[in-house]
Amino acid sequence: MSDAAANQPLKTADGIPLKASLARAESRARRKAFLLVLPLLAFILITFIAPIGQMLHQSFYNEGFTVREDVVSGKRTPIMVNLKQWFDENPQGSEPDEAAYAALAADLLHLQELRAAGSAGTRINYERSGSRSMFTKGARNAKKLEPPYKEAILDLDDEWSDPELWQVMRDASSGYTINFYLAALDRAKNADGEIVMVDPERQVYVKLFIRTLVLSLLITFLTFILGYPIAHLLATLPLRYSNLLMILVLLPFWTSLLVRTTSWMVLLQSQGVVNDALVASGLLGDENRLQMMYNQAGTVIAMTHILLPFMVLPLYSVMRPINPSYVRAARSLGATSFTAFRRVYFPQTIPGIGAGALLVFILSVGYYITPALVGGADGQLISNLIAFHMQKSLNWSLAAALAALLLGGILILYWLYDRLVGIDNLKLG
């Protein structure tokens, strides 16, 4: 190749520079590849990302105190407009004056007409207990209220003068709020708008987040302790034996979660198989049957069993390719079998441990079904509390805020997993 030719850009047969032509071909290929993924991406966007996004919105937006939507007609009526106006005109910290109470009286009357006192009161009640009944009572008597309104309203219930209540109403009068996140962390705003912890006897969420973390770590550790030996055995046995034993790992993996939970209930009940066996063998008196279910023990035992395959499979896939001659070489150089294991074999399995541990931890943090069925009161995890606020207390914004915090944690772990292990290396059996 001469120097002159090298200075000329290479060209294809149609005279287009090769570089451009290649770039075009490449971008066409990229586009083609992307188009194949596009339908699924759009699907996931609609059925998965959008719902979660909407839920996140719900966690910092609640219009319970600003808009009343009629269930049947879907008509939306703004509520508490007078009070909102007063809040806009008077800065934070203003003492509620007669004008404020007049606005409140007008709004209560409006609530009564709309039958919305209960739901507006519920919104305030989320942040200040005991407020709901003040609103329903206030609305019921709204017609009878006469100026001076401050006196009239305080006559109904002197709690109306509580500065904390006014702070909550001020916050709630605009739909956007961070208060549900505060509540999800056992915090609230006081009368001056400062963030403080709630009463000790009402603190529950931080404790549950910590419990979820601790139990998940414990379960991860237990699956590691149980998973490592059998993964090692499977990896070192000849393939025809290990394939047979692998079925014992894969069968639980393929068996319905509810079936496995039911089985554990059968085993762990105080009149169940394990207790019966212990009593029959004389190890336990009939009156001292162990309580292994409806408490943390139940949650930990059942979840360890259910998540064990998720530890064994990544460990196995890392251990299988490890060349046994390394350990043999270490032995021949004078290492004891334990040293050979510790210095030569174990370090090579660390990627598998990382992958398995992260996977088990991520999955256990979000567990719901098993704790709900065998967890009793103290074996509940944060997911169960989310479900409680979704289905029982119906404080949906709080449920969404708790879910958002949980999701944040999970996504960090997931990112870590992707960095350390790589999503591509996820294998199923």
Add this chain to the structure above:
Amino acid sequence: MKLRTALLATVFTMGGVAAAQAEGEVTVMSWGGAYTKSQVEAYQKPFTAETGIKVNSVDADNPATPIKAQVEAGNVSIDVADVEFSDAVRLCDEGLLEPIDVAMLPAAPDGTSAADDFIEGALQDCAVANIVWSTVYAYNTTNVEGTPTTIADFYDTAKFPGKRGMRKSAKANLEMALMADGVPAGEVYELLGTDEGVDRAFAKLDTIKDDIVWWEAGAQPPQLLADGEVVMSTAYNGRIFNAAVAENQPLEVVWDGQILDFDLFVVPKGAPNKENALKFIAFSTDTKRLADQASWISYGPARKSSGDMVGKFMDGKTDMKPHMPTAEANLKNALVNNFEFWVDEDAELNERFNAWLAN
């Protein structure tokens, strides 16, 4: 290919069958187990036989919560629900229920108007009561040595060792805790209205907290008692009666400290079959149906005129009257649920209750 077509065809026809929506139906939500069965037998089957309207019976742990969720999410599929007194009043306050006109309810056989025939409080703006029931505690006679007789015995784990079953909610538990602590029934709600009273109730609950197994569905306590998972449990009285009489379980009710309540029929706002729902309520709450229901489960009818018609259990031998919560002998130390108290305090006390549970 033929096989695949056949498979597809099967799947599609199955879909067609399962999704077929018959004309003229009504969806009724109740509490499951023996109670739902009593309503199916006494109300739903005769209703379908007479009107041709199909009744879909569905269950929930407490129908008040799915109703509220459905109405607020604007996705109502329930037409009639059976709820507790305080829930009925609260849902009505919040505008989540259709008003029910008392005039549409049939008069008693002797011509007494419905308004006069129902027990006091049984007719509300948006609700019609069908039964009087009570929260009691029961025990398994094979697992308990001695005979518990008072509400205080429920809390006495020294005298009666073993696990206790309790409903996972503040309601009824707090009242019972105070009564077990020696508070007379008449002063319970007054005391619970104060912070000290609430603290005292929780302190009493604390004494047996480690021994409690929590239940949520009404069908659970008889099961927990029969399986020996608990030796005593709070329960809805009818469930225990059915387990004891119909299934021969060794269960005994302790009436001391019972808490009486109504169950009422309500129609959620936006119910898809509102007309049929009202028809169903009018049909089910006439004198005869209410009395009939009492032959399937030991709950008292909400009409005075039904009271005299209450006879025997469906087995034909057990006399129902002594098993009713309203029987004279059972009312010696009884508390009538104060719905106003729970309408106002439910959210607050349950919040505290949950924090207490988690700690």
Add this chain to the structure above:
Amino acid sequence: MALPSYATTGEKIWHYTYLTICSLIFLFLIAPILIVIPLSFNIEPYFTFTKKMLSLDPTGYSMRWYDLLLTFGMIAPDAPRDASWWADAWENAKWINAAKNSIIIGFFSTVIATTLGTIAALGLSRPEMPFRRVIMATLISPMIVPIIIVATGLFFFYSKISIQDWGIPYLGVVLAHATLGIPFVIITVTATLVGFDHSLSRAAASLGAGPTRTFFKIQMPLILPGVISGALFAFVTSFDEVVVVLFVGGLDEQTIPRQMWNGIREQISPAILSVATILVVISVLLLATVELLRRRSERLRGVTPR
């Protein structure tokens, strides 16, 4: 993993201890699944082995709980078992209806997940795919995000768009289950595409085959085992899923897991165990199928087992 001849006594003891420990762990894994099988034939309504069962007395065993699965919810369970009895069971028995619903939901969500997932996996495994890592992470995320969060999000989302008014039964649950099944399809199909020799498709193209023909004649046969096991995973995911059904399913959309969930919380009679037994048998069959497919795939791709 035979013991080498130079092993010391201590090592021998350790070796056998180790094998014992492993056996116990395997027992821990499998015993809870197998224990339900004999108990489901218990004639008594208890969850534990009766004396008669332990002495293998046939009168301690019965099929009554399996029978209950058929009759539960029927209008006339005690009628003679002729054609109309079976029609009654088919129409009204709760467990049969739950099975129908589960199969319908599972079938459609599997079809959606497999179709979309396979096509996407083809794109993802092309070397020139842009933003591969981010997109892959997004598509796998339904497997990682706690199900309660998905269910909560869908509850709000579906009521916002009033999906129940669209008149398509099961739509909400089917879409949700398809989403949950997609990661499995992606993982299994991309796994079969690893080491796929792209010169094969180029050879087909140079011989004049269009892209469609190349796909069906060259790629499809090679990835089919992966597609089928992905589909089975997706089906099992849907068949086993209860939280989404509880949150967004209509009241008439009772599936097997939902029926089990209700049953466990209310009356855990051995009828639940007979359902469990049936499900265990199904999972054994599925596992066997997937295992066979995996071997076939390895043979096809010329990967020899180590």
